[in-house]
Amino acid sequence: MGVTRREALDTLLDRFALPDGDDPLDLPALFGTGVPVVLEIGFGAGTSTLAMAETDPGTGVLGADVHTPGVATLLLGLDQRGLSNVRVLVGDGRQLLAQRIAPASLAGVRVYFPDPWPKGRHHKRRLVDAGFAALVADRLAPGGLLHCATDWEPYAEQMIAVLAAEPGLVLAGEGSRERPDWRPVTRYEARGLERGHRVTDLLARRPAA
Numbered sequence: 001m002g003v004t005r006r007e008a009l010d011t012l013l014d015r016f017a018l019p020d021g022d023d024p025l026d027l028p029a030l031f032g033t034g035v036p037v038v039l040e041i042g043f044g045a046g047t048s049t050l051a052m053a054e055t056d057p058g059t060g061v062l063g064a065d066v067h068t069p070g071v072a073t074l075l076l077g078l079d080q081r082g083l084s085n086v087r088v089l090v091g092d093g094r095q096l097l098a099q100r101i102a103p104a105s106l107a108g109v110r111v112y113f114p115d116p117w118p119k120g121r122h123h124k125r126r127l128v129d130a131g132f133a134a135l136v137a138d139r140l141a142p143g144g145l146l147h148c149a150t151d152w153e154p155y156a157e158q159m160i161a162v163l164a165a166e167p168g169l170v171l172a173g174e175g176s177r178e179r180p181d182w183r184p185v186t187r188y189e190a191r192g193l194e195r196g197h198r199v200t201d202l203l204a205r206r207p208a209a
């Protein structure tokens with residue numbers, strides 16, 4: 001990590017970081033009462049986080065990633081664009097969802113190009129599995145949307161299987177697996193596209209009560 005990004009972690013993280021601790025997050029206190037909140041897990045360099053937060057300043061965005069150089073890049077982008085509707089966790093997004101997000105409290109969960117773990121013995125490390133689908137279904141508010149994208153076709157098949165099997169979610173998007181125009185092309189995705197990978201976008205909704 002270069003000097004600029006190291007300095008960004010030192011000087012900007014406090015401004016954008018989630019409050020420490022294990023307690024459930026007070027989302028209205030963080031973003032404002034009535035503001036819809038989405039969680040993006042594994043934002044990488046924050047391409048989608050920045051673009052979507054800028055396009056939709058009325059939505060609060062929680063971003064989680066374990067990779068500090070990417071976090072630093074996101075922090076620099078947030079500062080340069082003057083965005084105040086994003087809060088960042090340097091850590092495990094699945095754990096955040098399980099421990100600090102109340103049931104039925106999120107408008108959306110975004111998982112764009114999670115690590116594919118192509119080797120069979122590593123499949124258990126994949127983020128989007130049956131347990132994750134059940135957890136997301138519980139944390140989404142009625143009508144809330146889970147949006148996953150991958151350029152690894154076997155992982156896309158796994159995602160479709162677990163989302164279709166989760167009783168708390170309904171696959172949405174009218175069968176389309178194309179990138180919706182409101183999701184920007186991410187940095188990781190751009191590299192896959194250059195290599196000729198096919199991208200699958202999946203939308204799954206928690207039915208409205």
Ligand SMILES: C[S@@+](CC[C@H](N)C(=O)[O-])C[C@H]1O[C@@H](n2cnc3c(N)ncnc32)[C@H](O)[C@@H]1O
Nearest residue numbers: 042043044065066067092093112113186187188
């Ligand atoms: C393949 S990259 C994709 C990054 C970005 N979404 C994109 O499309 O450019 C996957 C990202 O997920 C992050 N990651 C992996 N497991 C995670 C977890 N449990 N919680 C948060 N981030 C995670 C990695 O650090 C990495 O930045």
